[in-house]
Amino acid sequence: MxxxxxxxxxxxxxxxxxxxxxxxxxxxxxxxxxxxxxxxxxxxxxxxxxxxxxxxxxxxxxxxxxxxxxxxxxxxxxxxxxGGELMMFHACGVADPAGRVAAFVGPSGRGKTTLSRALGAHYGYVSDETVAVDPQLAVSPYRKPLSVVRPGMPKEQVSPGGAGLLPVPEGPLLLSALVLLERDADHPAPTIEPVAFPEAIAEIAPQMSYLAELPRPLQTLATLCDRIGGVVRLTYADASTVPPIVPALLDHERVHEDWEPAGIDVVHPEFDLSDVTDAIRCGDRVVVLAHRWVSVLDGIAPVIWDALRAGRSTGEIVDDVVAHFGHPEQGDPHDLVRTAIDQLVDARVLVRRG
Structure with a gap:
């Protein structure tokens, strides 16, 4: 048949x-x-x-x-x-009865499928692989089969129901918590801590699909993070200890961090910055997306970045750095600026012209 x-x-x-x-x-x-x-x-x-x-x-x-x-x-x-429509995180996700979704983000090996099974026995299973969110925080579930590892054999594809996971609640699903996963076998009990925007975005960006295709990718991601009150990190040893703290994750302390766009609006005479897709300033740091890779600029680099945005020459950049930080106790400021610019070139944020 x-x-x-x-x-x-x-x-x-x-x-x-x-x-x-x-x-x-x-x-x-x-x-x-x-x-x-x-x-x-x-x-x-x-x-x-x-x-x-x-x-x-x-x-x-x-x-x-x-x-x-x-x-x-x-x-x-x-x-x-x-791609280009939704923010799609490499994450497992569950929803509480009110439709609030917690997305647990991390690379392969952080235990997302195991965590999905532990959480999905108590909360609605959204996905064990990708959590997709629109700009209004609406989550589109992907209740795919769970890929269960079998030593020496292909992974077994098990339905959510077959794995004992709960259905999602009726009604809309909204992202309420974006959680960076950190598994530590020696951690005594699960802990939750806020993560600053620059570090959070640098960790999250590699765990997203088609980030660069979004309009103003870093600004879109920063807006989402701000709307849910920031990003938190969950450190845990065993998945079975996580379900009881999901309410605390969904109701985590909301943190607001100011940020502003920091893209390049001029053609610089010495450097080509056309590979920069987006950039934002968070306090005294700048986050840049170039060649689909996120770089966090600190130290003198953000001052250099602002000078580049204004089209200032290398000599004028040195003046800006000295005006901001003062003359260095050791070393020549020209050398320090050249070294910092070389690092931006090595990171493929800048390309020297000529």
Missing amino acids: TASRADTPLVVSAFGVRVRLDFAEDFAADAAARIRESWTGAQVVYDPAEPDETIVVTPEGDLEALAELLTVKVTLAALERR
């Missing part, structure tokens, strides 16, 4: 993108049923209208390896579709 595209359509939702999985005519019915079961958390009622994206599923190799690859394909298709 085979499962055909005509009589077994499967349409899933990923960040609001409708992705249809078309099974090849020779795809075994029991294998298709296994894949459909793993996607029950994200499945939507079949609509004969054209989906946003279509993926053809062909019978290739081990079923679990295929299911894992299929999850990757759906995710990438949805990410590409919503």
